[in-house]
Amino acid sequence: MSDLSVGVFRHTHGRLSEQFIEGQALAFQRYRPVLLSRDDVQSERSQIRTFRSSYPIVSLAYRAGLRGAVGGFLADAQVDVLHAHFGVEGAFVRKAAHARRLPLVVTLHGYDVLLSDSALRRSGKPALLAYSIWRRELFADGDVQFIAVSKFLASRAAEHGLDPARVQVIPTGIDTSVLKPTALPEEPRIVHVARLVDFKGTEDLLSAFDLVRKRLPSVTLDIVGDGPLRGHLEAHSRALGLQHVVTFHGALPHAQTIGFIERARVLCLPSRSVEDGGTEGLGQVSLEAMALGRLVVASETGGIPEVISNGKDGLLVPERSAGALAEALVHALDGDGIGELAERGRRKVEEQFDVRRQAALVENVYDKARGA
Missing domain, CATH: 3.40.50.2000 (Glycogen Phosphorylase B;)
Structure with a gap:
């Protein structure tokens, strides 16, 4: 140096x-x-x-x-x-x-x-x-x-x-020498890593997850992050009857967050544009998940499409659409060809990020x- x-x-x-x-x-x-x-x-x-x-x-x-x-x-x-x-x-x-x-x-x-x-x-x-x-x-x-x-x-x-x-x-x-792909777990587990604020779209994810669970009853959701909307989101989860399958873990050290991504089959980033201008500038956590060989399901908003190419190395859906998000999550958990998409995501991170x-x-x- x-x-x-x-x-x-x-x-x-x-x-x-x-x-x-x-x-x-x-x-x-x-x-x-x-x-x-x-x-x-x-x-x-x-x-x-x-x-x-x-x-x-x-x-x-x-x-x-x-x-x-x-x-x-x-x-x-x-x-x-x-x-x-x-x-x-x-x-x-x-x-x-x-x-x-x-x-x-x-x-x-x-x-x-x-x-x-x-x-x-x-x-x-x-x-x-x-x-x-x-x-x-x-x-x-x-x-x-x-x-x-x-x-x-x-x-x-x-x-x-x-x-x-x-x-x-x-x-x-992303340090791809540290974040390396690990074997996919058998359990149908989704992870969402975000600060709990409006533009992260966590409420949309809970509504979509309710639909997913009707088709995949054993699915679970881990939410890693904290923020001003946590109380509201926990109440929304209870109102949907999801309190036994959705866990709010709060903000965690980076190493523990990576552990939750590794234990999941899918990372979901359902960000949306909000009135004050907020939305997803890039989606750093999606890069981390891709580096770990995990499929990312995300909204087609902000800078996210610069990271994920829909159907090639991840899945993108319109923002604020719980139905479309649920369909993509079901496909990501139970569909064909998902492993290949995840492998392409890892290669993209290696080559470009x-x-x-x-x-x-x-x-x-x-x-x-x-x-x-």
């Missing part, structure tokens, strides 16, 4: 649903990653430098929205490039990075381009309120390099003023940002 380094910035590293950020950083070959975080967090794989532990006064100012207060922290990090994950982080560090003449790369992952300004303001979160003001300023900055994890997100970013020609589309990768390949593409963007 060369002497070059990159500061990989996220307000809070290590979120259970964002392991791919650290995974990508660890796959770099030419840039040494330095993980930078606003909040005090721990990682079993990396050392993380945080504002709060190193610069408590700076941290307070930063949380109040004084972006210039991070300048000292960035200077002490001694990196050659700053890579902010999500537009919110990019907007916060942009001026401080420019003041230090530190090249800035921003990866857009989803809500940072999908949510409307009004939805950002309605969130009540100071960071999102500020971002609703700063987003167009960030996107108009010609000195910032942008990455989007899907073509869909790149096109949506254009609606907020970001020139598509300035965006490199680089999906997040391996983390080492994707990390090398990101490093090329760092070179461009540095003018190399």
Whole structure:
């Protein structure tokens, strides 16, 4: 590895649903990653430098929205490039990075381009309120390099003023040397991994699962994830009489989540578009399932069709259609040719989404940002 380094910035590293950020950083070959975080967090794989532990006064100012207060922290990090994950982080560090003449790369992952300004303001979160003001300023900055994890997100970013020609589309990768296919279990088990929010479509899945169970009585469903709709969804499950065959496990560490995918025959991602603009930017968990040799049944929405080709390496259905989703799930659990679809899914991940390949593409963007 060369002497070059990159500061990989996220307000809070290590979120259970964002392991791919650290995974990508660890796959770099030419840039040494330095993980930078606003909040005090721990990682079993990396050392993380945080504002709060190193610069408590700076941290307070930063949380109040004084972006210039991070300048000292960035200077002490001694990196050659700053890579902010999500537009919110990019907007916060942009001026401080420019003041230090530190090249800035921003990866857009989803809500940072999908949510409307009004939805950002309605969130009540100071960071999102500020971002609703700063987003167009960030996107108009010609000195910032942008990455989007899907073509869909790149096109949506254009609606907020970001020139598509300035965006490199680089999906997040999967470590295929770690996630390898395992034997399919005999039990007809479905797994759904998602934060329990409206656009993930979990309510549609429960309605579809009720139909599936009428045809495959031994089928079970594991739901891994937590969120504000959990109580409502558990009540919906009870109302359908599914409480003995649907299990809500809550948010789990990544390794345990992978274990649930391995114990299932099918992963379901029934995402949908919602009023505030939210939908699936890419569908990272579908890549993990495909790498493990599991068939994915998903909605044809957002960036998902860039991962799954219907009938070739997975199954896609119209969003919000419980009937179509149920038919696809029955076919995935009990149909012919399913193993071949799953094998094609694994090959696609190996060829197009391996983390080492994707990390090398990101490093090329760092070179461009540095003018190399």
